[in-house]
Amino acid sequence: MTAGQSDHDFFKTEIATHMDSLYGCAMRLTRNPDDAQDLVAETVTKAWAAITNLQDRAKFRGWIFCILNNTFISLYRKQKNSPEMEQYLEESEDDEPFSLFEKLHQPFLLWWGNPEQEYMNKLLADDIKSAIDGLSDDFRDVVVMVDVQGLSYEEASRCANVPVGTIRSRLKRARTQLQKSLWKQASDAGIETALPITGESK
Amino acid sequence: MKHDHEKDGNALDCKEVVKKIFEYLDGELDEHTHADIEHHMDHCRSCFSRAEFEAELKNKVKNNAEEKAPDELKNRIDKLIGNF
Secondary structure, three states, X not given: OOOOHHHHHHHHHHHHHHHHHHHHHHHHHHOOHHHHHHHHHHHHHHHHHOHHHOOOHHHHHHHHHHHHHHHHHHHHOOOOOOHHHHHHHHOOOOOOOOOHHHHHOOHHHOOOXXXXXXXXXXXXXXXXXXXHHOOXXXXXXXXXXXXXXOOOHHHHHHHHOOOHHXXXXXXXXXXXXXXXXXXXXXXXXXXXXXXXXXHXXX | OOOHHHHHOOOOOHXXXXXXXXXXXXXXXXXXXXXXXXXXXHHOHHHHHHHHHHHHHHHHHHHHHOOOOOHHHHHXXXXXXXXX
């Protein structure tokens, strides 16, 4: 089946709508502006070649992000993980539990103020980008797919070609790493003393 | 923490809610478990605050990970699509 004018118009509109998201995800995946631009261009080319396979136009967003993820893996991550890396990625039980909320949350002071909100107010876009960029490749992929692109676990599983359970366990570990990294950044920046309530409790 | 409303035996406790909180926020739980968590949070300030915090953080990750595409890229893609 050949793509027609209505496919072309639809495609052009959708790409324009999602351009910032595509570029943002490409930046998070490649961590390099030139590579990110090449990745978006390659994704658009592959997507157009497959546009007639898209049965439900309402699913364009998930579909194009899946192509972006697959293109990234094929272009930039040709080497398969070593068995040791796979083992590390799947061993979620050894991870030390960590919660940013618990670090900030002080129940006996809840009625006095809100340290979580104070923290959120001080959290910069650059802090988040840097925390995502610092994740290991497979953890970064899953955070980008689920938290940034908004894919379901099932969609992420199809994109990454791994079982849903693998997506679930990687996501759990990735979020733990992300929160640890955000806490470290906040601690390095002196946020513990900057928060009025935690400061007073010392 | 156990709450009075948990006496029916089917309700989740705080530990179970916290364990499932990300799947709850991701919309990945079955309808019944999702409803159980909502019911728990109607009565538990601590879990409600935790869910609120994780939801806001998730939202910040989504919104702040995006970047404005440079004009150079937009022009490149326009040309590319023009040639399709």
